[in-house]
Every structure is written in C-alpha cells, then in structure tokens.
Amino acid sequence: MQPASLPLSKRPIDIAIIIFFAINLFFITYIVDLEQLVIANADNFQYPIWPPAKLVDLVHWYGHNFDPVLIARPAWWRATIWIDSLFFGPFYVFAIYAFAKGFKWIRLISIVWASVMLTNVSIILFEEVLGEHASPQLMRVFLSNAAWVIFPLIVLVRMWRDENPFVRTKA
16 A cells, blocks of 8 residues: 655645646647647648647747757657657646656656656757757757756656655655
C-alpha cells in the first residue's frame, strides 16, 4: 500500500509541473503542433477547421520571423510533432491527474517522457544552431524553448530520486 501523498498545496513544484503539462496539452500539442500536421505547406494552404485561423497565423508569424524549421517542416521535424500528438498529449492528461492526486504510478512514465522530450528538444535546438534551417533569432528561440529543457529536467530529477515522489521523506 502506498503511503498517503502530501496535499498538492504542499507540493509547489508539482503545481508548476501541472501548469506546464496543461499548457502543453491545451496549447502546444493540440494547437501549435497540430497546425503543423494539418497544414503541410505554411506558405500555401487553406485554413483547417482546427486550430482556429488566428492561432494558425500566430504559429506562422513566429515561424517566419524566428523559427524557420517550423515553416520548413522537414520529415524529422514532423516525426517529433507526431510523437507529441500521439504520445505526449495523452501523457499530459494522465500526468495532470496523477501529479494532482499524488499517484506514484506516473513515476516511470514521467521518466520516459522527460527523456524523450529532452532528446527531441536537443535535436531541434541543434538544428536551430547549425542546421539547414538555423534560426536568425537564436537567443529568442532558445528562450522560447527553455521550458522544454527546464521542466523535463525538473521532472527527471523529481521522479528519479525517490520511489515515492509525492510522499514526504524523512531527512
């Protein structure tokens, strides 16, 4: 039997992680990323039913001004988007629930998520620096992607160090 979890109010890092997961679920995965799957060519397209046109325009503005690989959409890039849509999206649903309730069954899944996310973001940032579609606004792109390095690292450390991550351990 699992020991009782600390209340969420006593776990401020978990609150931040839940907010990060919610932003990913409701904005990044199924608006920003989905746009890149339903629109093959950002320079020649018809607006889809979803995401809304204003958000499609926002994604394209960002890509055209700061992040050329987002507009180029090479095959490897789309593969990372499919991983996000098919695997990370559902993960966020379960993770929000598990982190909020303090269920330790999310521990291993979170370690896998953090590892894959860090791998994907490392590949993307390598492209941003040295790739065919390198960013002309490198600092801005690094800052806008920082959360996808910082939060996976936080989750990895948080879940790796303790078999019962939501329970207060004795010092």
